[in-house]
Amino acid sequence: MTPTLENQLERDPGMPASSWRLRSDAWEFLRFAVKRIALEGNSGDALASDGEIRRSLRALETIELYWAGFGQRYVRQIGELLAQGDAAGALDRIGRVVHRLRRTTVPGSAEDSFDDAELAEQQDDQDPRPRFEVLLVDETTAGDRDALYAEAQRLRTSADAFIYDFVIVPSADDAIAALLTNPNILACIVRPGFSDRSRQALSRDLRDSIELAHQQQPGAAPASSRSALASVHRVMQLADTLAALRPEVDLYLVAGAHIEDLAGALTHRFRRVFRREDQLELHLSLLRRVSHLYDTPFFSAIQDHARRPVGVFHALPVGRGGSVVSSKWIRDLADFYGMNLLLAETSATSGGLDSLLAPTGAIKKAQDLAARAFGAHRTFLVTNGTSTANKIVHQALVEPDDVVLVDRNCHKSHHHALMLTGGRTAYLEAYPLNDFAFYGAVPLSRIKQLLLDYRAAGRLDEVHMITLTNCTFDGIVYDPERVMAECLAIKPDLVFLWDEAWFAFAAFHPVTRRRTAMAAAKRLEGRLRSAAHASAYEEQRARLFDPETGAPRDDAAWLSERLLPAPDARIRVYATQSTHKTLTALRQGSMIHVYDQDWALEAEYAFHEAFMTHTSTSPNYQILASLDLGRRQVELEGFELVQRQLDLATSLAQAVARHPLLRRTFRVLTAHDLVPADYRESSRPMPLRDGLAEMWRAWDDDEFVVDPSRVTIEITRTGVDGDTFKHQYLMDQYGIQVNKTSRNTVLFMTNIGTSRSAIAYLIEVLVKLAQRFERDRVAHGLPPVASDAEEMPPLPDFSAFAPAYAHGSGLPDGDLRSAFTDGQRRQLIEYVTPEELRERVGRGEEPVSAGFVTPYPPGFPVLVPGQVITAEVLDFMAALDTREIHGFDPAKGYRVIR
Numbered sequence: 001m002t003p004t005l006e007n008q009l010e011r012d013p014g015m016p017a018s019s020w021r022l023r024s025d026a027w028e029f030l031r032f033a034v035k036r037i038a039l040e041g042n043s044g045d046a047l048a049s050d051g052e053i054r055r056s057l058r059a060l061e062t063i064e065l066y067w068a069g070f071g072q073r074y075v076r077q078i079g080e081l082l083a084q085g086d087a088a089g090a091l092d093r094i095g096r097v098v099h100r101l102r103r104t105t106v107p108g109s110a111e112d113s114f115d116d117a118e119l120a121e122q123q124d125d126q127d128p129r130p131r132f133e134v135l136l137v138d139e140t141t142a143g144d145r146d147a148l149y150a151e152a153q154r155l156r157t158s159a160d161a162f163i164y165d166f167v168i169v170p171s172a173d174d175a176i177a178a179l180l181t182n183p184n185i186l187a188c189i190v191r192p193g194f195s196d197r198s199r200q201a202l203s204r205d206l207r208d209s210i211e212l213a214h215q216q217q218p219g220a221a222p223a224s225s226r227s228a229l230a231s232v233h234r235v236m237q238l239a240d241t242l243a244a245l246r247p248e249v250d251l252y253l254v255a256g257a258h259i260e261d262l263a264g265a266l267t268h269r270f271r272r273v274f275r276r277e278d279q280l281e282l283h284l285s286l287l288r289r290v291s292h293l294y295d296t297p298f299f300s301a302i303q304d305h306a307r308r309p310v311g312v313f314h315a316l317p318v319g320r321g322g323s324v325v326s327s328k329w330i331r332d333l334a335d336f337y338g339m340n341l342l343l344a345e346t347s348a349t350s351g352g353l354d355s356l357l358a359p360t361g362a363i364k365k366a367q368d369l370a371a372r373a374f375g376a377h378r379t380f381l382v383t384n385g386t387s388t389a390n391k392i393v394h395q396a397l398v399e400p401d402d403v404v405l406v407d408r409n410c411h412k413s414h415h416h417a418l419m420l421t422g423g424r425t426a427y428l429e430a431y432p433l434n435d436f437a438f439y440g441a442v443p444l445s446r447i448k449q450l451l452l453d454y455r456a457a458g459r460l461d462e463v464h465m466i467t468l469t470n471c472t473f474d475g476i477v478y479d480p481e482r483v484m485a486e487c488l489a490i491k492p493d494l495v496f497l498w499d500e501a502w503f504a505f506a507a508f509h510p511v512t513r514r515r516t517a518m519a520a521a522k523r524l525e526g527r528l529r530s531a532a533h534a535s536a537y538e539e540q541r542a543r544l545f546d547p548e549t550g551a552p553r554d555d556a557a558w559l560s561e562r563l564l565p566a567p568d569a570r571i572r573v574y575a576t577q578s579t580h581k582t583l584t585a586l587r588q589g590s591m592i593h594v595y596d597q598d599w600a601l602e603a604e605y606a607f608h609e610a611f612m613t614h615t616s617t618s619p620n621y622q623i624l625a626s627l628d629l630g631r632r633q634v635e636l637e638g639f640e641l642v643q644r645q646l647d648l649a650t651s652l653a654q655a656v657a658r659h660p661l662l663r664r665t666f667r668v669l670t671a672h673d674l675v676p677a678d679y680r681e682s683s684r685p686m687p688l689r690d691g692l693a694e695m696w697r698a699w700d701d702d703e704f705v706v707d708p709s710r711v712t713i714e715i716t717r718t719g720v721d722g723d724t725f726k727h728q729y730l731m732d733q734y735g736i737q738v739n740k741t742s743r744n745t746v747l748f749m750t751n752i753g754t755s756r757s758a759i760a761y762l763i764e765v766l767v768k769l770a771q772r773f774e775r776d777r778v779a780h781g782l783p784p785v786a787s788d789a790e791e792m793p794p795l796p797d798f799s800a801f802a803p804a805y806a807h808g809s810g811l812p813d814g815d816l817r818s819a820f821t822d823g824q825r826r827q828l829i830e831y832v833t834p835e836e837l838r839e840r841v842g843r844g845e846e847p848v849s850a851g852f853v854t855p856y857p858p859g860f861p862v863l864v865p866g867q868v869i870t871a872e873v874l875d876f877m878a879a880l881d882t883r884e885i886h887g888f889d890p891a892k893g894y895r896v897i898r
């Protein structure tokens with residue numbers, strides 16, 4: 001391997017965080033090392049003389065255990081050849097592996113140099129059908145394994161749509177390691193003969209990650225007793241652990257004796273329980289299950305429709321290309337997009353298609369599959385983005401005068417929704433990150449305090465919903481399970497809306513998944529059902545209430561404990577996701593996921609009305625089809641893609657932190673910069689950089705964590721502001737697109753489409769830019785480190801609603817709807833220049849904003865209708881150099897209610 005920038009980034013090859021490339025990297029590395037010896041003509045025992053080769057071969061031996069196919073055999077052969085001093089022979093074998101991994105043919109290899117087994121494998125490699133891997137967990141002998149492979153080959157037929165290979169591991173630890181390192185595994189067969197511990201020399205990170213996986217299940221230490229009960233227990237334990245890691249992986253139990261007894265105890269953990277003799281049934285089940293993941297009912301319906309000869313006597317002239325192919329002026333529409341787009345366009349809801357407004361067929365099925373994939377009770381596809389998804393959920397759940405606690409920095413669609421529903425808005429303040437001119441997230445203590453304030457004022461029953469953005473645009477991630485648990489302890493029937501516009505991907509990685517709203521709702525529901533929770537709850541109640549009067553103790557007691565909700569608290573959780581932002585879907589493709597125990601009674605009817613209100617009667621079918629395909633993709637390869645995304649972002653951050661020139665010019669913001677120490681227990685600035693286990697611990701324990709797929713880089717030392725850097729440098733000169741900047745930061749987001757070469761290109765561009773900034777500094781005789789850009793005034797907190805719109809009880813909620821409608825009346829408003837406003841504020845007046853004023857970026861409203869305009873707001877706005885400020889006309893000034 002030549003020392004390019006890219007491969008300077010390699011980390012410990014034993015890290016499961018980078019396992020998507022670990023196997024191919026390890027083989028490439030071995031090839032590089034052995035090539036050196038072969039070229040030197042050194043014919044001694046390479047294994048004895050070269051520690052690096054020995055180590056990498058040993059690492060490969062372990063890695064290959066967790067992958068199906070040919071690897072282990074090659075590792076053995078290569079070891080033997082190297083020990084005999086045949087480096088050229090070893091190199092030839094390594095070349096074959098590398099080509100087989102890349103699925104290319106081996107150049108210059110005469111077929112007669114392959115043995116029969118290898119020739120058969122080569123042929124098998126050419127099979128074009130999609131291939132997946134099946135993990136089998138059991139202690140086996142070499143004979144067992146050969147028999148299994150042979151049986152799998154025998155059962156394979158040309159009618160099968162997919163093919164699979166076995167990965168066979170002996171222990172529970174190895175099963176976890178395999179699921180963490182090999183994303184191709186889509187099914188797992190457990191046989192009770194497995195042992196507990198791995199005999200492999202695993203990396204420390206992998207060992208720690210395996211321990212963490214075991215600990216996620218209550219009472220988790222692997223049982224050593226061999227009694228029948230212990231045996232059932234350890235099988236259940238392993239099933240729960242594997243299901244928690246990768247819920248998309250189907251579990252099967254294959255047992256010998258007493259299968260009927262086991263079936264009763266175990267079926268809800270396993271898709272099916274088989275006897276050893278039922279090989280064919282098992283084989284068919286494995287294929288059927290993958291075909292269920294592969295199934296895209298709506299996309300198939302659209303394809304069917306496109307193939308049918310249909311006469312259109314209805315709307316939509318572009319349907320079937322009608323108005324396009326016969327035109328001499330717009331034929332390029334079909335040339336550019338292809339005829340299929342037009343063949344797929346239809347306004348029909350019959351003939352196998354379905355209606356998004358009242359789905360019963362293909363769309364309903366696609367929604368059910370999406371619910372399965374994202375762990376929801378039910379999922380709704382949305383074709384007008386999360387902006388609309390949010391309005392639907394607000395309207396479904398909020399009645400006029402319900403108090404809604406809402407992050408002031410949330411997306412404008414929430415503010416608009418509150419204005420539409422007539423809910424009373426109580427803004428929550430996120431912690432500010434003044435050095436970087438953006439906000440963090442809302443600390444749980446503030447949410448609890450506000451709920452306690454409502455309780456003290458006797459208004460808690462009015463508080464109905466809490467909505468928060470998880471994760472924030474800048475990648476600050478809440479712990480939704482903890483937030484919901486503690487809030488429900490104060491008010492047990494709260495509804496939660498989690499805006500996961502940027503977080504759909506998180507459901508497909510074992511560590512990030514637990515901080516998604518749906519996974520949190522499920523875990524919380526499970527926790528509330530447990531006997532341990534009931535007794536802990538009773539104990540805590542005794543501490544939190546005065547035994548004499550029954551009154552709650554003072555707020556300090558409620559704030560200092562991790563509050564436990566009543567076992568009968570309601571789990572009512574909604575998540576909105578811009579699928580198109582982080583997964584495969586056409587623009588505007590979004591989803592609403594629901595986990596609501598009171599759905600039928602409290603929400604269903606209102607939800608459907610809200611869905612009708614905001615959904616077009618001509619929803620875009622191509623968006624729906626793309627959502628269906630995006631769901632198929634994440635169920636089959638989401639884990640690999642998300643791993644890659646997180647790993648590549650970490651590589652980018654490391655490159656900036658390590659490269660001498662980049663380090664002098666840019667600074668990657670870490671958890672230490674983005675999450676104040678009070679809100680985290682882990683001390684690692686970038687946990688994933690130190691391994692998956694470190695990330696896992698931080699994501700288990702910290703109040704807030706940073707999504708590692710986002711890299712915020714501070715650019716103060718370039719001497720240019722974020723907006724200029726984005727437009728003039730990244731976009732205009734190098735065609736690199738970023739979305740979010742602040743005055744002195746630029747956010748680089750990776751996604752499931754990001755490639756290694758894209759990261760390498762970005763690093764190359766950053767190096768060029770850093771060279772240029774440094775040259776300019778020297779040319780202008782500036783000091784090596786430019787002083788920080790001008791001071792930015794602190795971000796103003798939400799001031800208050802004006803008395804006309806506030807409740808008057810000293811609590812923060814206000815009536816956004818009345819303020820908004822007043823602000824629409826021409827006779828009630830005036831335009832006032834910033835200078836004039838400043839004078840009015842100086843005279844002690846309290847001018848009131850008539851509308852939303854939203855600088856973009858950062859993209860949250862600095863003023864909302866009905867809000868008192870203060871000197872802090874004016875200072876902040878005066879210092880902003882943002883080009884785009886929605887709701888503010890620089891020529892006329894602010895819109896103010898008279």
Ligand SMILES: Cc1ncc(COP(=O)(O)O)c(C=O)c1O
Nearest residue numbers: 385386387388411469499501578
């Ligand atoms: C937090 C948040 N919620 C909702 C939205 C709106 O999403 P969409 O563009 O899918 O309408 C955005 C858009 O940037 C957002 O950042």
